[in-house]
Amino acid sequence: MLLFRSEGDVDRWCERRGRARGAVLSLDQTWALARAWYHDRLDPSFRGRSAAEAVAIFRGLGLTGPFWSLSDGDG
Amino acid sequence: MADDSTDERDWAVRAAVFGHIVAHGRPPDVAETAAAMGLPDAEVAAAYDRLHGRHALFLEPGTHTVRIANPFSGVPTPYRVQVGARAYWANCAWDALGIPAALGADAAIVAALPNGDGTAALAVVGEAVRGDGEVVHLPLPFRRWYDNLVET
Numbered sequence: 001m002l003l004f005r006s007e008g009d010v011d012r013w014c015e016r017r018g019r020a021r022g023a024v025l026s027l028d029q030t031w032a033l034a035r036a037w038y039h040d041r042l043d044p045s046f047r048g049r050s051a052a053e054a055v056a057i058f059r060g061l062g063l064t065g066p067f068w069s070l071s072d073g074d075g
Numbered sequence: 076m077a078d079d080s081t082d083e084r085d086w087a088v089r090a091a092v093f094g095h096i097v098a099h100g101r102p103p104d105v106a107e108t109a110a111a112m113g114l115p116d117a118e119v120a121a122a123y124d125r126l127h128g129r130h131a132l133f134l135e136p137g138t139h140t141v142r143i144a145n146p147f148s149g150v151p152t153p154y155r156v157q158v159g160a161r162a163y164w165a166n167c168a169w170d171a172l173g174i175p176a177a178l179g180a181d182a183a184i185v186a187a188l189p190n191g192d193g194t195a196a197l198a199v200v201g202e203a204v205r206g207d208g209e210v211v212h213l214p215l216p217f218r219r220w221y222d223n224l225v226e227t
Binding site: 066 | 086087090093094097129131145146153154167169170171172173175176177179186188197199203204206209210212213214216217218
């Protein structure tokens with residue numbers, strides 16, 4: 001998950017590498033995701049997270065659709 | 076399958092690994108964790124293996140060297156995160172923000188951009204992230220994140 005100056009830079013990076021463009025998040029979106037994902041990571045009671053719990057976090061942040069789902073048909 | 080006591084010990088080992096990273100900026104080796112917990116090296120090594128198997132941390136292939144303890148990286152990366160007097164390596168752009176999120180602390184982040192395009196400076200101050208309109212690209216969909224964690 002790389003940081004770019006702009007979406008145009010993302011497109012150029014993908015084109016040069018012949019890779020499909022994935023998802024692009026703003027800094028605010030990434031920060032919200034980082035907080036939801038990692039806020040409890042140093043808690044000694046942390047016991048991991050199931051895939052379904054991960055998808056619930058994505059949905060809570062408005063990240064839906066196949067990219068954020070467990071299968072192509074989800075979302 | 077690990078019994079309950081082994082399972083709880085594994086999670087305690089994980090907590091010790093993360094605590095060491097927070098304090099020292101790098102992951103502990105097996106001997107350091109064993110000494111800190113008063114456990115035999117072999118027991119800690121086995122716990123590292125089981126934690127790797129459940130994606131609770133990630134070892135360099137064929138070793139007990141911690142490569143990734145999300146959001147922290149055990150090796151230098153393009154993402155350097157300064158929190159107070161301590162600096163950490165993050166695995167990716169998301170994890171660079173994950174470190175201040177995990178620590179509940181402000182941070183200054185320097186990220187080397189792809190294509191030799193210089194660096195970007197980000198900051199987390201209180202509840203907000205500050206940058207210059209940068210974006211984060213996630214190349215792989217969620218269902219493939221564990222196919223290749225380094226590339227993800």
